[in-house]
Amino acid sequence: MDGGAVLEVNGIVKRFGSLEALGGVSLSLQSGDILGLIGPNGSGKTTLINVVSGLLYPDAGSLLLYGRRIDRLSPHRRSHLGVNRTFQIPHPFTGLTVRENIDISLLFGRLGNRADLDQRAEDILKLAGLSEFSEHKAGNLNTSQKKMLDLAKALATEPKVLLVDELAAGLNTSEAEAVARLLKEVRKSVDAMIVVEHVMNFIKRVTEDVVVLDAGKVIFSGKFIDAVKDSKVREVYLGKAGGT
Amino acid sequence: MNFRHFFLKDPKRMWPEASMLVAPLAVIFILGPDIYPNQSIFMELAVFIMLADALNIVYGYTGYLPFGFGVFFAVGAYGTAILISHASWQVAPAIIAGACLAALLSLLFTPLLRLSGAYFAISSLAAFEAFYLIFSNTQLTSLTGGPYGISFTQVYNANLDYTAAVVLAIASAIVVLVISKSTFGIALQAIREDRFAVELAGVSSLRYRTYAWLISSFISGIAGGLFGWYQGFFYPEAVFNLTEFSVLVIVFVLFGGKGTVFGPVVGTVILFLVYEILSLTFSNSLLIIFGLLLVVLVLFIPNGIEPLLRKAADLLLYPDGRD
Ligand SMILES: Nc1ncnc2c1ncn2[C@@H]1O[C@H](COP(=O)(O)OP(=O)(O)OP(=O)(O)O)[C@@H](O)[C@H]1O
Ligand SMILES: [Mg+2]
Numbered sequence: 001m002d003g004g005a006v007l008e009v010n011g012i013v014k015r016f017g018s019l020e021a022l023g024g025v026s027l028s029l030q031s032g033d034i035l036g037l038i039g040p041n042g043s044g045k046t047t048l049i050n051v052v053s054g055l056l057y058p059d060a061g062s063l064l065l066y067g068r069r070i071d072r073l074s075p076h077r078r079s080h081l082g083v084n085r086t087f088q089i090p091h092p093f094t095g096l097t098v099r100e101n102i103d104i105s106l107l108f109g110r111l112g113n114r115a116d117l118d119q120r121a122e123d124i125l126k127l128a129g130l131s132e133f134s135e136h137k138a139g140n141l142n143t144s145q146k147k148m149l150d151l152a153k154a155l156a157t158e159p160k161v162l163l164v165d166e167l168a169a170g171l172n173t174s175e176a177e178a179v180a181r182l183l184k185e186v187r188k189s190v191d192a193m194i195v196v197e198h199v200m201n202f203i204k205r206v207t208e209d210v211v212v213l214d215a216g217k218v219i220f221s222g223k224f225i226d227a228v229k230d231s232k233v234r235e236v237y238l239g240k241a242g243g244t
Numbered sequence: 245m246n247f248r249h250f251f252l253k254d255p256k257r258m259w260p261e262a263s264m265l266v267a268p269l270a271v272i273f274i275l276g277p278d279i280y281p282n283q284s285i286f287m288e289l290a291v292f293i294m295l296a297d298a299l300n301i302v303y304g305y306t307g308y309l310p311f312g313f314g315v316f317f318a319v320g321a322y323g324t325a326i327l328i329s330h331a332s333w334q335v336a337p338a339i340i341a342g343a344c345l346a347a348l349l350s351l352l353f354t355p356l357l358r359l360s361g362a363y364f365a366i367s368s369l370a371a372f373e374a375f376y377l378i379f380s381n382t383q384l385t386s387l388t389g390g391p392y393g394i395s396f397t398q399v400y401n402a403n404l405d406y407t408a409a410v411v412l413a414i415a416s417a418i419v420v421l422v423i424s425k426s427t428f429g430i431a432l433q434a435i436r437e438d439r440f441a442v443e444l445a446g447v448s449s450l451r452y453r454t455y456a457w458l459i460s461s462f463i464s465g466i467a468g469g470l471f472g473w474y475q476g477f478f479y480p481e482a483v484f485n486l487t488e489f490s491v492l493v494i495v496f497v498l499f500g501g502k503g504t505v506f507g508p509v510v511g512t513v514i515l516f517l518v519y520e521i522l523s524l525t526f527s528n529s530l531l532i533i534f535g536l537l538l539v540v541l542v543l544f545i546p547n548g549i550e551p552l553l554r555k556a557a558d559l560l561l562y563p564d565g566r567d
Contacts, residue, residue, distance in 0.1 A: 055440050074450075075443035084444055091441035093434045104434050107427050108446035157446055 005064070006031050006192040007052070007083075007161050012061035014047055014216075021047040023216040024061065029161065029192040034183075036203040036224065037196045039213035040236060045196045046088055048213070049163045052194075053085040054078045065161065080110050082160030082191075086167055090146035092153075094139030098130055101138050101149055102156045109157030120156070127185065128152035129178075144171050151186070160191040167195075168202045180205040200228075212236075250426050258425055261505065265417045269293075272513065273410040283406055285520055287474050290409035292516050294467035295493045296500070296508035297416040301423065301460040303494075304503035305432040306453045308357065311365045312372030314489035316346035316461040320468025321483040322379055322388060329396040330387070339469030346465025347458050349375075357453045372486060380480035388480075397476040409470045416463050421505045423459075432456055436503070487531060492519070495534055498541045501550025511548060 007029040014022040021044045029035055037045050050056040052063060054075035063071040070078055093101050102121050106114065114120060125131045128148040133141060138149055147167055154162060164183065168176040176199070183206050187193060197203045203210060203224065210227050212220035214236040220227050227233050273290065277283045295317060303309045323342025327333040333341070353371070356364050382390045389395070423429040434442040435449045442449055472478055483489070493512075500511020523530055541548070 053444060055443075074448070075440070076446050076448045079444050079446040087441070091438050093437045093441065095433060095437060096430065100430055103427070104431060104442070104447065105445040108431065110446060112446060153441070153445060157444070 004031070005029060006033070006066060008062075008064040009048070009052065010062045010064070012048065012051055012063070013059045014044075014051055014056060015059050021216050022051065022058070025213070025216070025218055026061075027211050027218065027221065029194065031191050033209065034187055034193045034195060034207035036207045036210040037194050037213065038198060038200070038203060038210055038227075040198070042215075043213040044216040045213055046165055047216075049085055049165050049194070049196060052161075052163060053083055076108075079157050079159075082110055082158075083163070084154040084157050084159035084161070085163035086147065086150040086154050086165055088165040088169070088196075090143070090150040092138035092141065092146050092149050094137065096138055097135050098125070098138050098141070098149060099134045102152055105153045105156035111158050124152050124156050127155070127182070144175055147171075151182075155186065155189070158189075161193070162186065162190045163194045163196075165196045166198070168197060168199060176202055177205070250428070255425070258421060261421055262418060265421060265506065265509065266414055269410075269414050269417065269509070273413075283402065284474070287402075287406050287409055288471075289513065289516050290406075290413040291467045291471050292493065292496065292512050293413040293509055294409075294416045294463055294470075295489060296496045296512040297413075297420050298460045298463035298467070299493050299497050300420060300502060300504075300508040301456050301463070303497060304508070305423065305429065305436065306456050307436040308361050308364050308453070308457075309494070310353075310368035311494075312368035312370070312486065312490060313460075313464065314484070314486055314493075315368065315372040315375050316350060316464035317468035317471070317489045318372075318379070318480075318483040319346045319349055319375060320465030321472035321478065322394070322468075323465070324469035325394045325396050325472050325478070326387060328399055329394060335399050335401075335473060339466060339473065342469040342472075343462045343465030346468065347462040350457050350461035351454075353457065354450070354454045357450055357457065372484065372490070376480060376484040379484070391480065393477055393479040393482075395477040396472075399473065400476040402474060405470060405474045409474070412466060412470065417505070417509050419459070419463070420508070424505050428452065428455070433503070491538075492534065495538050495541070497548075498538065498546075499548055501548025504548070504550040506553070507548050507550035510550065510553065 005028045009025060009027045012022050012025045013020065025044070025048055027035065037048070039045055047056065051058050054073060058071055062069060065081055065083060070081060070083070099121060102124055103117070106117055106120055122131070125134055128151055130145065130148055130152060133145065138146070141149060151167065168179045171179060180202060183195060195203065195206050208224050210222070210224050211218055212227055212233050219236065220230050220233045273286055276286045299313060302313070320342040323345040324338045327338040327341055328335065353368065356367050378384065379388045380391050384390055385392065431442070431447050431452050434445070435447065435452060439449050468483060472483065475482065496512040496515050497508045499515050500509065501507025519530070519534070522533070
């Protein structure tokens with residue numbers, strides 16, 4: 001066992017009825033890593049994020065955060081320990097203002113009850129490009145702003161491991177580019193990151209290290225440039241996605 | 245709970261709303277009995293306002309609707325009655341102890357707060373029936389009076405009880421106001437909106453639901469104690485009254501607007517008075533009317549009349565539109 005890992009995912013199995021969404025997935029994150037998690041639709045990427053963040057409990061396998069078992073902890077406990085995520089479909093608290101959305105994470109998150117609440121809130125709003133929408137109801141934001149709010153909420157808990165699920169999907173090229181730059185900025189404040197994306201160009205811009213999932217199994221783990229050459233990856237993923 | 249930031253915004257900003265709650269209620273409760281000399285009706289109104297606010301805290305702010313939540317009212321009434329009649333307690337501590345008993349009972353439900361709303365709704369009904377059978381059981385006659393009712397007229401004091409009920413009804417409305425402006429209330433609202441996302445923000449939804457549940461059952465228990473005291477003697481059916489102290493309250497809250505500060509109070513004042521006036525003429529068909537009203541509310545104005553009133557007030561106060 002590698003004692004230095006930030007996050008270790010060991011043989012995670014998750015079934016939905018007869019469907020095995022994750023068939024024994026293992027991976028590990030070291031400090032400073034950004035791991036690109038790619039794979040075709042339905043390959044289990046979101047399910048893995050759900051299991052790591054605690055929204056789903058695995059049927060088998062274990063999760064270690066800095067060597068500590070977290071796979072039976074509730075999501076808020078994991079949040080306090082430093083695991084957070086964004087959602088593929090954003091989850092804003094629509095009836096609350098943007099600022100209140102972030103305040104909740106600041107108040108109840110990992111370092112909750114801080115004296116510099118206002119300053120932190122402003123910094124995060126600025127980073128996410130939401131300063132001018134601070135007093136807007138989150139429900140009135142557009143999709144890309146909602147995605148940014150998701151990221152802002154996660155960052156406000158000051159996570160150590162951040163799981164980002166398709167943040168750039170559905171954004172136009174310049175927006176996606178901005179998100180890639182933003183993620184690099186975010187990397188400085190977290191210990192490690194998993195970035196799920198199926199736009200290959202996007203992943204390329206954020207990291208070199210990728211894990212490729214197919215039908216709930218890891219079929220490749222290594223450098224992005226090698227993944228593109230890998231025959232299995234080409235077959236299941238690039239073939240279907242049209243080789244973007 | 246987070247006390248450094250218990251209020252996100254300056255609490256002084258609550259004054260206008262607080263006075264808009266207190267002033268009309270004070271007028272109703274002080275002048276009401278002079279205009280319509282039947283104190284017991286206004287006493288009941290105070291009790292219903294407490295129950296509506298209590299229900300609003302669980303249903304409005306956490307989204308859980310406990311159909312049988314009248315059980316806390318009944319336990320509060322019995323707790324008070326038993327402590328006074330058997331242990332000769334003073335009224336005030338007896339009522340507080342009765343309410344604590346109700347809150348303790350509510351803790352038994354907390355494992356269910358992990359489950360979805362439907363289980364919760366049904367299990368509270370089951371608890372209601374179970375406690376009714378216990379308190380009305382002939383075997384317990386020496387303690388609870390069983391089916392013959394319980395009497396503690398030695399402390400009867402209608403005027404004092406009325407005053408206490410009015411003050412506490414207003415206080416419970418203020419409690420809802422404070423909750424709505426506090427970080428606790430914002431957390432509750434977030435829990436209701438998205439129970440997954442809120443956990444990721446670090447909020448233990450179970451813990452905060454439990455707090456809401458405790459506050460709610462405590463207020464219901466207080467209402468029960470005050471009601472029992474006013475009666476001096478009651479049968480089990482008088483306090484274990486599902487139609488009045490659960491269903492009617494649900495209708496009041498839905499009509500006024502769940503999850504709002506003013507809705508449950510306004511809804512209760514209006515519908516309770518309608519209910520009282522109508523019950524003079526059609527006692528039996530009344531429940532059918534209220535049942536239909538419940539259906540109409542859920543289907544057509546699920547948010548109640550509060551948003552409409554708010555719009556009307558905005559138009560009156562700021563005819564040219566708000567900044
Ligand atoms: N809650 C659920 N109940 C039942 N099946 C589910 C559930 N969540 C996911 N699945 C199934 O598990 C498989 C993996 O889904 P998942 O959402 O993890 O894929 P993904 O890799 O994120 O895909 P996408 O690129 O479309 O987001 C799919 O077949 C999906 O239908
Ligand atoms: Mg997905």
